Amino acid sequence: MIRFAAPLSAAALLFLLTGTAGAADEGKCTIAIKGDSPTARACTKGGRAEAKKMMKEMVKQAKGSGQKFTCDGCHKDLDNYELTKTAPEDFKKLEAAQKTK
Ligand code: HEC
Numbered sequence: 518m519i520r521f522a523a524p525l526s527a528a529a530l531l532f533l534l535t536g537t538a539g540a541a542d543e544g545k546c547t548i549a550i551k552g553d554s555p556t557a558r559a560c561t562k563g564g565r566a567e568a569k570k571m572m573k574e575m576v577k578q579a580k581g582s583g584q585k586f587t588c589d590g591c592h593k594d595l596d597n598y599e600l601t602k603t604a605p606e607d608f609k610k611l612e613a614a615q616k617t618k
Contacts, residue, residue: 548598554608565598579614586611 546560546568559571576586588595591604591611601607 548600555612575611575615579611582614584610584614586614 545564546557549556549560549568551557555575556568556571559567563570572588576588579586586607591601591607593599593601
């Protein structure tokens with residue numbers, strides 16, 4: 518029995534992994550779907566791929582003005598981009614760091 522069960526669960530796991538990995542960067546946004554933030558605008562334009570680019574650019578610009586942000590400082594999970602409790606507050610700081618260039 519055990520000999521049969523092992524390959525099966527390995528295959529199932531692989532399926533699960535590739536399934537969720539694909540869903541993360543492709544397709545539509547699930548968080549930044551309303552409002553007028555730069556991310557929301559990027560989402561409207563090009564979905565998650567575009568939002569990701571946008572967020573990277575924002576983090577880079579903030580770094581240029583001396584502030585350090587990391588993706589996982591605001592996103593609990595970089596597969597589904599679930600936000601941390603402080604993310605909305607931090608996002609304001611990130612946005613402010615864009616202007617004080
Ligand atoms: C300062 C906090 C902060 C940092 C740092 C940050 N994010 Fe975000 N991110 C947010 C918030 C808040 C939203 C939702 C914005 C909205 O609702 O308009 C978001 C939205 C997104 C989305 C859209 C998700 C969806 O489904 O709507 C992606 C993709 C994303 N971020 C990727 C990244 C990546 C990649 C990095 C690192 C380069 C990063 N973020 C860094 C706060 C942050």
